[in-house]
Amino acid sequence: MSDVKQIVHNLTNQYGKSVESLLPILQNIMEINHVITEEAMIEVARELDISAAEVFGTATFYSFLNTSKPYGKYIIRVCKTITCMMHGKNQIIEEIELMLKIKPGETTHDRLFTLLETNCLGQCHQGPAMLINDTPYTQLTPSKVRDIINSYLVLEVSNY
Amino acid sequence: MATKHLMRLDLIFKNERDTADILKKVMTKSNNDIINELISSGLKGRGGAGFPTGLKWKLTADEVSDEKYIICNADEGEPGTFKDREILVRVPDKVWTGMAACAKIIGAKEGFIYLRGEYDFLKKELLKSIDEFHLLLDELNFPFRINIFSGSGAYICGEESALFESMQGDRGEPRNKPPFPTQKGYRNKPTVINNVETLAHTYSIFKYGVDIFRDLGVQDSRGSKVFSVSGDTPIPGIYELEFGMTLQRFVEDFGDGDAKAVQVGGASGFCVPRKKFEKTIIGYQGKLTGTSLPTGGSMMIFNSSRSMYNVLHNYLEFFVEESCGQCTPCRVGTQQLLLGIEKVKRGELPSGYLDKLLDLAETMRITAKCGLGQSVANSFSSIVENFKEEMIY
Numbered sequence: 001m002s003d004v005k006q007i008v009h010n011l012t013n014q015y016g017k018s019v020e021s022l023l024p025i026l027q028n029i030m031e032i033n034h035v036i037t038e039e040a041m042i043e044v045a046r047e048l049d050i051s052a053a054e055v056f057g058t059a060t061f062y063s064f065l066n067t068s069k070p071y072g073k074y075i076i077r078v079c080k081t082i083t084c085m086m087h088g089k090n091q092i093i094e095e096i097e098l099m100l101k102i103k104p105g106e107t108t109h110d111r112l113f114t115l116l117e118t119n120c121l122g123q124c125h126q127g128p129a130m131l132i133n134d135t136p137y138t139q140l141t142p143s144k145v146r147d148i149i150n151s152y153l154v155l156e157v158s159n160y
Numbered sequence: 161m162a163t164k165h166l167m168r169l170d171l172i173f174k175n176e177r178d179t180a181d182i183l184k185k186v187m188t189k190s191n192n193d194i195i196n197e198l199i200s201s202g203l204k205g206r207g208g209a210g211f212p213t214g215l216k217w218k219l220t221a222d223e224v225s226d227e228k229y230i231i232c233n234a235d236e237g238e239p240g241t242f243k244d245r246e247i248l249v250r251v252p253d254k255v256w257t258g259m260a261a262c263a264k265i266i267g268a269k270e271g272f273i274y275l276r277g278e279y280d281f282l283k284k285e286l287l288k289s290i291d292e293f294h295l296l297l298d299e300l301n302f303p304f305r306i307n308i309f310s311g312s313g314a315y316i317c318g319e320e321s322a323l324f325e326s327m328q329g330d331r332g333e334p335r336n337k338p339p340f341p342t343q344k345g346y347r348n349k350p351t352v353i354n355n356v357e358t359l360a361h362t363y364s365i366f367k368y369g370v371d372i373f374r375d376l377g378v379q380d381s382r383g384s385k386v387f388s389v390s391g392d393t394p395i396p397g398i399y400e401l402e403f404g405m406t407l408q409r410f411v412e413d414f415g416d417g418d419a420k421a422v423q424v425g426g427a428s429g430f431c432v433p434r435k436k437f438e439k440t441i442i443g444y445q446g447k448l449t450g451t452s453l454p455t456g457g458s459m460m461i462f463n464s465s466r467s468m469y470n471v472l473h474n475y476l477e478f479f480v481e482e483s484c485g486q487c488t489p490c491r492v493g494t495q496q497l498l499l500g501i502e503k504v505k506r507g508e509l510p511s512g513y514l515d516k517l518l519d520l521a522e523t524m525r526i527t528a529k530c531g532l533g534q535s536v537a538n539s540f541s542s543i544v545e546n547f548k549e550e551m552i553y
Contacts, residue, residue, distance in 0.1 A: 022329030027277075027312060054330075061331040061484075062312035064277045081239045082427075082474045083390045083460060119315060119478055121278050122242040124388065124460070125396035134280045 004040045007032055012047040019050060026059050034114075035070035063118065071114040072107045074152055077131040081120040084127035088141075092128050093117070095142040099149055112156060113149075165409045169376070169384045169400040171364045172247060172254070172357070179253040180296050182367050186261045187300050191221065194265055194366075201365045201373045202382030207233060207318075207355035208425060208456030209531070213362070216352055219342040220266045223350035230262040230271040231327075231346060231353040235311050235318040237276055238426035239478065240458030243386040244356035245279055246398045251360060252286060256293040256306060258359030261366065262352050263304045271304065272346070274323050276311045283308060315482035319530050320345070320353045322484065333486045334530035357386055357457070378404030381443030385457055391423075392416050392463035408437040410459065418463040421546070426458035427475040428535035431468070431542040468547040469505060475539050476501070483532060490533025493524040497540060501551060511552045514544055 011028050015021035025044055029036050036059050045052040059065050078084075078092055093115075097103060100113050107114040123129035126138035130145075137148055176182070186194065198214030205211045220228060232255060236244040247255065259271045275283065290306050297304055309327050311317050317326045321335035324346045345351025361383060365373050373383045381403035390396045393414045411419045423431050424442065430453055432440050442453055462471060476498040485491045500517045503509040521537035528534045544551055 019329035020327060023312060023326065024310070027310060057331050058329060062277075062314050063481075064313035080474075081478060082471060083240065085470075085474055086391065086466065118278075118313070119481060120237060120239040122236055122245055122276070124240050124242055124390035125398070127390075131278065136278075136281060 002039070004029075004033070004037065005043050008040060008043040008047055012044075017048050019048060022048060022050075022055065022058055023062075026055075026062075026065055030065055033070065034066070034072065034075070036065055036067050038067075041067070069107065070111070072111045074112060074132050075114045075116065076149075077116045077118040077121070078104075079119070079121040079123065079127065079129045080117040081124070083124040084121075084129055087127045089128045091142050092130065092140050092145050095145050096149065099146060112152075164413050166401050166405055166413050169402065171368075171372075171384055172360050172386055172400050173250055175251065176254075176363075176367065178367075179257055179293070180299075182363060183257050183260060183296055184300060186257070186366050187264060187302060191265045194261060195221070197365060197370050198362065201370045202377075202380075203358065203361055203365065203373065204381075205355055206357035206361065206385065206456065208238070208429075208454060210454050213354065213358055216342060216354070217262055217265050219340075220350045220352045223266075223343060225350050227347070227349045228266045228268045229346045229349060229351040230259050230266065230268045231323070231351060232259055232271070232273045232356055232359055233318065233320065233323060233353055234273050234279065234356050235276045235323060236279070236356070237315040237318045237482075238428060238456055238458050239475070240390055240423065240426045240460045241388045241456055242390075243388045243398050243457050245282065247356050247360050247386070248279075248282060248286060251363075252289040253293060254360040254363035255356055256290065257366070258354070258362040259306060260293075260297060260302065260304055261362060262354070262359075264302065266350065266352055268352075269303055269305070271306045272327065273306065273308045274311060274317070274327065275308050276317075277313045280310055283310070314484075315478075316484045316530075316532055319532060322530070323353065324351070331484065333484045334532075336529065355456075376402050378441075378443055385442075385455075387455075387457045387459050389414050389459045389461070391459075391461040392419065392466070393461050403443040405442050406438060407432055407440040407442065410442065411437055411461065414459070415461050416463055418465075419461050420464045420466070421462045421468065423458070423460040423462070423471070423539065424453045425455040425538070426460075427478050427539055428532070429453070429455060429458065430538050431471075431546060433546040436546075468543055468550045469501070472501060472540065472543045472551070473498070475543075476536075479532070479536050487527075487529040487533060489524045489527040490529070490536070493520055493528070493533065494536060496520060497536070501544075504551060511548075514548065514551060518544060 011025045041055045045055045128140045129138045203213045314332045316322045317332040322332040326332040341351045479494040483490045521540040525537040
């Protein structure tokens with residue numbers, strides 16, 4: 001059994017085989033693999049006994065699910081909605097681009113970071129804001145964002 | 161922080177530490193009494209649409225079904241709102257108590273919190289709080305369980321029927337109404353779906369009685385409301401205020417002295433220019449004098465340094481991305497509005513084209529399937545009509 005098949009199998013055991021488990025299963029695949037591949041979608045369809053098209057439809061609908069190239073280990077989502085924009089979101093993006101040498105939508109070569117822009121994070125009173133995976137960071141400045149990303153890099157080096 | 165004119169209230173965020181007592185009080189009351197209390201309190205949905213909460217519970221209670229649900233809508237995605245997060249962090253017990261009361265009345269065994277994916281970092285603490293609440297329910301021998309369902313980054317899932325679709329594993333595409341959720345909601349069973357803040361308000365009503373709540377606000381807009389204040393303000397944040405204030409008062413308290421417009425109700429709400437601050441009242445539409453604006457609580461202030469073209473452009477980009485794409489007026493309409501204002505701005509189309517775009521927005525209001533497509537015209541028309549020169553030059 002391939003890795004993906006094993007993962008899907010475990011998740012369907014955990015969440016059950018009803019269609020209501022579909023979104024939680026896809027969210028978990030995303031968390032483990034940083035991508036939901038065609039193989040994974042077909043496997044989920046088989047396990048839940050629904051059509052692969054249905055799985056594809058759901059997986060491609062939600063902005064937090066990714067069915068194209070695998071994202072990095074850390075997904076940076078910078079809020080681009082109005083108040084974060086007004087408070088300097090563009091400088092935050094520029095700082096990250098400079099630091100990681102990637103544009104929004106891209107992933108670093110070492111597959112550590114993916115940079116994305118996202119719609120309102122609900123942190124409008126303390127923008128600019130971003131998420132790194134699930135963790136929110138607010139009231140960002142270019143130097144603050146540099147420190148935050150460095151802290152992830154340090155973590156990686158110490159884990160290595 | 162002190163505000164000059166508007167009284168700041170402390171009903172929602174007061175940490176009561178008496179959940180067990182209030183829960184017990186509610187569980188020993190008759191269902192009719194609770195519904196009557198809610199109806200006479202005048203509480204209306206705090207997500208923005210303003211449906212009377214007591215009536216919603218009653219309609220669902222009256223449906224005959226062996227399976228019913230209460231769902232707390234925590235898919236707080238409207239640009240400029242962040243109050244539900246604060247309520248879930250600071251007084252989650254009040255929300256769970258409201259859900260349990262609703263469960264008792266309608267006969268639900270299971271309830272869900274649909275938590276937006278952007279708020280996943282809250283999940284651990286919320287689950288802990290829910291576990292503790294379950295123990296209280298067990299002591300009262302009340303068979304009800306609350307679960308969390310995580311969203312995955314789709315604004316449209318805040319629309320109640322899209323939210324049900326999402327929970328059922330489907331794309332978050334709104335359904336046709338009727339049937340309404342009170343008849344066919346989650347799993348096509350009678351369902352109450354309430355905003356986080358609405359449920360928290362029920363707790364205050366159970367605790368303090370109807371009068372305290374009813375005495376606040378104005379006709380048709382009773383009670384307090386939690387506002388999310390952002391943009392050009394020296395004091396951004398969350399404020400519980402009374403309904404019925406004029407925008408002028410609001411701006412005097414929260415603006416930076418140079419406010420030229422306030423966007424009330426987020427990207428799907430209305431933009432009010434300075435000259436209309438005095439006669440605009442914040443509250444649900446009813447027999448109010450002047451213009452009254454309903455709101456989910458998003459208040460974004462723009463000062464005179466801001467380009468309203470950029471504001472509208474940002475909103476339209478938002479809608480283009482967040483439209484579910486199932487109905488043509490919204491899918492194509494949002495794209496054409498965005499392209500249209502870009503072309504007028506670049507001088508590729510005459511300024512008169514803005515009138516065609518206003519027509520298109522109005523067409524979307526009457527033909528789009530759900531609230532998303534219908535409400536694009538709110539911000540579009542109010543910004544274009546009030547700031548036409550900024551759209552052109």
